[in-house]
Amino acid sequence: MSQPESAIADAQAGGPSNGTPEPLAKLAARYGLRRAIARPSLLVYLRQLWERRHFVMTYATSRNVSKYSNSALGQLWQVLTPLLNAAIYFLMFGVILGASKGIDNYPAFLITGMFVFTYTQRSVSGGAKAISGNLSLIRALHFPRAALPLAYTIQEFQQLLISMGVLLGLVLLTQEPVTLLWLLIPVALALQTMFNVGASLVLARVGSTARDLNQLLPFIMRTWLYASGVFFSIEDRVVGPNGAGLPQWVADIMYFNPAAAYIELMRDLLMQTHPARPYIWAVCVFWALFALLGGFWYFWRAEEKYGRG
Amino acid sequence: MAELTEELSRVKAEEPAVPSTDVRVHPNPEPAKEGTPTVIVDDLHIIYRVYGAASDTEKGNAVNALMRLVKRQGRPQMKEVHAVRGVSFVARHGDAIGIIGRNGSGKSTMLRAIAGLLPPHSGAVYTNGQPSLLGVNAALMRELTGERNIVLGCYAMGMNPAQVKEKYDDIVDFSGIGEFVQFPMSTYSSGMGARLRFAIASARSHDVLLIDEALATGDREFRRKSQDRIKKMRDEAGTVFLVAHNLDVIEETCNRVIWLHKGKIKMDGDPQTVLAAYNKV
Known part of the structure; x- marks a missing residue:
């Protein structure tokens, strides 16, 4: 007994x-x-995720609401934060460091790059914490774990929609005309979102076991920021006569970097004077599909292990 | 036996996966008979990984992060806690099983493994349908209003918008927090918070119900209400697991008691016998 x-x-x-x-x-x-x-199975998993779409949306919105709930200005910060960021970067790189040499309409160039990059950066770093920071939730309730990184990216997407409003306003202020190309902005954002979801799924799985990732991430992100041509034109600085004078293929590889590609794509759409890159759409579509499909598969492979931490 | 288990699990893995988290709408196709096994725990081992608390104190700075990575090489500050060490038992339809034991004896860990939330290190848990843990605390956000938290908690438990709408008023009524539902949960007294959390968590019915010390919340009036609610949920559920330190509750509601000690079953039997032995220690 x-x-x-x-x-x-x-x-x-x-x-x-x-x-x-x-x-x-x-x-x-x-x-x-x-x-x-x-x-x-992967299909069943996708269906379960779809059934939890209300949870994903509510969770994302709730996180956005609770983020600013303690400040007096509240949700106004969603607009103020990108505006202040734009002002600081313009002051630093446009006025003090004078990085604007040879770039037409540098304010629009810089702010577009900054906002597009921030979206990817925040989605990816959010994804890295999506599993490791929510262990108690994972150990309490059943749901497809991909819902968490997905919610983090959607949270950033909601923030981005506000940032895009600010961005379009600033770009118009710099005398850029509204063109038919602006109609393609949602397509570009959709592609970037697909990439962000995929990348944050990968980072979520890596971050669920590699505890040091969160400490290392700011470092990686800063390197990525400098390599993505946010403040400068990669073409001018790497190949051009005022730059490093490296062969053209180095610049081509740097433009293959997904963040650089999405930044260039958005600049092509928003700025008339910006020289269009060849194959930019192909690169953006490739990264969107590759990251989303690969990331989802990679995350799903460890689905039953996330509770262990 | 271990090989057999492995063999079987491999066979199971090859089967077309069945939507296991999907039982909320349709209960089992054929109502389970009294006495049919609903949960089988087979030589379950669970090992937690615990990281040194130091990793939380220095955050954010990239240089720090790199330094720690270098210093730590080959000497990771990770400890393994063997929380459950080879537990086996069979729970049947109609069982209400109390789980007792000292703090840290592996009770909550075992419940989480039964619920399918923690992967076993070795061994397996087999269940009929999806056991659910009664508890939604982890999904709620303190900065948000009670209203938003009710909706968030219901979605987190897998409800759809129609069900949330249907249950909303019931949850507010049951919790008895009145107009406080429009204030952030961080402004609630601890009793009010506990009441709202219980009201949300118990808004769903379950096949196999796992209750982890949810009884001792709120004032006397609310405790009576919540005990009634739990009784009702128990009648609806096929099998109930109840973890509690309050032995009276266990004696009152359970027909079987499992005594866990340091991750192993020390005793398993009818409440009078086990509780008598437990009280002697």
């Missing part, structure tokens, strides 16, 4: 009465019980 074995004996009471102990796994199979923790 007082030993664990009694439980096994208990199990045999319902089993065949031929005297030999029946393994518990067999008993489970006989009654059609399933493993409590099992990874669903």
Whole structure:
């Protein structure tokens, strides 16, 4: 009675009465019980995620609301933060460092780059914390874990919609005309969002076991920021006569960087004087599909392990 | 037996996956008979990884992060806690199982493994349908109003908008927090917070219900209400697991008690026998 074995004996009471102990796994199979923790197939997983869409949306909105709930200005900060950022970067790089050499309409160039990059940066760093920062939630409730990184990206997307309003206003202030190309802005943002979701899914899985990632991320992000041509034109600085004078293929590789590609794409759409890059759409579509499909598959592979932390 | 388990699990893995988190709308196709196994725990081991508390004190700075990475090389400050060490038992339809034991004996960990939230290190848990833990605290946000938290908590438990709408008034009524529902939860007294959390968590019915010390919340009036609610949920659920330090509640509601000690089953049997032995220690 007082030993664990009694439980096994208990199990045999319902089993065949031929005297030999029946393994518990067999008993489970006989009654059609399933493993409590099992990874669903990819299609089922997608459907479960779709069923949780209300949770994802509400969670994202709630996080955005609670973020500014303690400040007096409240949700106004969603507009003020990007505006202040734009002002600081313009002061630093446009006025003091004079990085604007050779770039037409430098304010629009800089602010577009900054806002587009910030969207990807914040989604990716949010994704890295989506699992490791929500262990108590994961250990309390059932839902497809991909809902968390997804919610973090949607939260950033909601923030981006406000930033885009600020960005379009600033770009108009710098005398850029409204062109038909502006109609493609939602497409560009959709592609970037696909990339962000994929990248944050990858980082979420990596961050769920590699605890040091969160400490290292700011470092990686700063490097990425400088490599993505936010403050300067990669073409001019790498290949041009005033720059490093490196061969053209170095610049081409740097433009293949997804962040650089999405920044260039948005500049092409917003600024008339900006020279269009060849194949930019192809690169953006490639990264969107590659990151989304690969990231989702990679995240799903460890679905049942996220509770362990 | 271990090989057999592995064999079977491999067979199971190859089966077309069944939507296991999807039981909220339709209960089991054929109502389970009294005495049919609903939860089988087979030689379950759970090991937690615990990281040194130092990693929380220095954050954000990239240089710091790099330094720590360099210093730590080959000497990770990680400890493993063997929380559950080889537990096996079979729970049947109609069982209300109390789980007792000292703090840190692995009770909550085992419940989470039964709920399918913590992966076992070895061994397995087999269940019929999706066991649910009664508790929604982790999904709520203190800075948000009670209203928003009710909606968020309901979605987190897997409800759809129609169900949330249907349950909303019931949750507010049951919690009895009145107009405070429009204030942020951070302004609530601890009793009010606990009442709202319980009201949200108990708004859903479950196949296999796992309750982790949810009873001792709120004032006497609310405790009576919540005990009634739990009784009702227990009647609806096929199998109930109840973790509590309050032995009276266990004696009152359970027909079987499992005594965990340091991650192992020390005793498993009818409440009188086990509780008598437990009280003697």
